[in-house]
Amino acid sequence: MAVKIAPSILGADFGNLENQIKKVEECNVDLLHIDVMDGNFVPNIAFGPDQVKMLRDKTNLPFDVHMMVQDPDRLIGRFAEAGADIITVHQEATTHLHRSLNLIKSYGVKSGVVLCPATSLSTLKYVLDEVDMILLMTVNPGYGGQSFIENSLDKIRALKEMIKGYPIDIQIDGGVNLETAPKIVEAGADVLVAGSFTFKGDIQKNIDDLRRVVL
Ligand code: DX5
Ligand code: ZN
Numbered sequence: 001m002a003v004k005i006a007p008s009i010l011g012a013d014f015g016n017l018e019n020q021i022k023k024v025e026e027c028n029v030d031l032l033h034i035d036v037m038d039g040n041f042v043p044n045i046a047f048g049p050d051q052v053k054m055l056r057d058k059t060n061l062p063f064d065v066h067m068m069v070q071d072p073d074r075l076i077g078r079f080a081e082a083g084a085d086i087i088t089v090h091q092e093a094t095t096h097l098h099r100s101l102n103l104i105k106s107y108g109v110k111s112g113v114v115l116c117p118a119t120s121l122s123t124l125k126y127v128l129d130e131v132d133m134i135l136l137m138t139v140n141p142g143y144g145g146q147s148f149i150e151n152s153l154d155k156i157r158a159l160k161e162m163i164k165g166y167p168i169d170i171q172i173d174g175g176v177n178l179e180t181a182p183k184i185v186e187a188g189a190d191v192l193v194a195g196s197f198t199f200k201g202d203i204q205k206n207i208d209d210l211r212r213v214v215l
Contacts, residue, residue: 001190003185003189003190003191003192003214004030004031004169004190004191004192005029005030005031005191005192005194005207005210005211006029006030006031006032006033006064006171006191006192006193006194007024007029007032007033007193007194007195007198007199007207008033008034008035008066008144008173008193008194008195008198009021009032009033009034009035009195010035010046010144010195011144011145011194011195011196011197011198011199011200012198012199013199017055018055018058020199020203021055021058021059021061022058022059023203023204024061024198024203024207025059025060025061026204027203027204027207027208029061029207030061030062030191031061031062031063031064031085031086031191032059032061032062032063032064033064033066033173033193033195034047034052034055034063034064034065034066034084035047035066035068035195036048036052036065036066036067036068036069036075036079037068037069037141037142038068038069038070040069040070041068041069041070041090041092041093041141042068042141042142043142044142044143049075049078049079049081049082050082052065052079052082052083052084053081053082053083055083056082056083062085062086063083063084063085063086064084064085064086064088064171065079065084065086065087065088066088066114066135066173066193067079067087067088067089067090067093068090068093068141068142069089069090069093070093071093071094071095072089072090072093072094072100073094073096073099073100073103076089076100076103076104076107077103077107080104080107080108080109081107084109085109085110086109086110086111086112086132086133087104087109087110087111087112088111088112088113088114088133088135088171089101089104089112089113089114090113090114090115090116090141091113091114091115091119091123091124092115092116092119097113097123097127098126098127098130101113101127101130101131102130105130110132110133111130111131111132111133112131112132112133112134112135112171113127113131113134113135114134114135114136114137114141114173115134115135115136115137116137116140116141117137117138117139117140117149117152121155121158121159121162124159124162125162128162128163128166128168129166131168132167132168132169133168133169133170133171133191134159134163134168134169134170134171135171135172135173135193136152136155136156136159136170136171136172136173137173137174138152138172138173138174138175138176138180138184139173139174139175141173141174144195144196145195145196146174146175147175148174148175148176148177148180148184149174149175152172152184153183153184153187154187156170156172156184156187156188156189157187157188159188160187160188169190169191170188170189170190170191171189171190171191171192171193172184172189172191172192172193173193174193176192176193176194176197176210177194177197178197178209178210178213181194181210181213181214182213182214185214192210192214194206194210197210198210
């Protein structure tokens with residue numbers, strides 16, 4: 001299966017967002033990654049459900065909503081109604097992960113869990129039946145443009161082993177570029193999020209280059 005590419009619009013030019021989204025759609029990317037930040041779980045603030053709703057009729061790309069939000073259950077319904085196709089919640093931000101994942105699914109939306117770089121894979125053991133995707137952060141969440149944390153490669157390999165037989169995609173977010181992407185894919189990733197890499201310079205060339213190095 002070809003590796004899926006999910007540009008993160010956090011790296012886009014916000015003054016020109018509609019146009020930038022159209023550009024990545026023309027490059028036949030697979031998902032649009034939308035970073036939701038609450039200023040509490042992470043120090044930064046970005047994207048609420050109203051903004052997601054406004055973007056919904058601008059593109060046919062599936063919306064992959066990464067909730068960097070403390071107590072995500074409060075807002076899962078609003079993002080589902082705003083048009084999310086996949087919602088991922090941080091293990092570190094919810095007290096009842098199993099409940100949060102089932103809440104996402106109750107809206108007919110695909111569910112996923114996110115782990116920060118320091119969080120152990122062991123926390124996933126009893127929710128493997130509840131998730132369509134597992135997102136491993138390869139930087140500490142909150143900002144685009146940070147460097148990939150190298151020991152994440154071992155974590156990706158271990159996760160690949162752990163989910164054998166489950167229909168679960170491994171998504172990687174943070175520091176994806178032409179140098180890191182081949183190693184990430186070799187370790188077992190299925191979906192690459194790329195923010196600053198995608199939107200710096202020529203978008204079409206960047207996506208083509210990324211595809212080429214992970215073939
Ligand atoms: C960071 C976000 C990422 C961010 C990645 O907290 O979750 O999605 O946009 O940015 P890059 O690709 O620049 O590391
Ligand atoms: Zn993200």
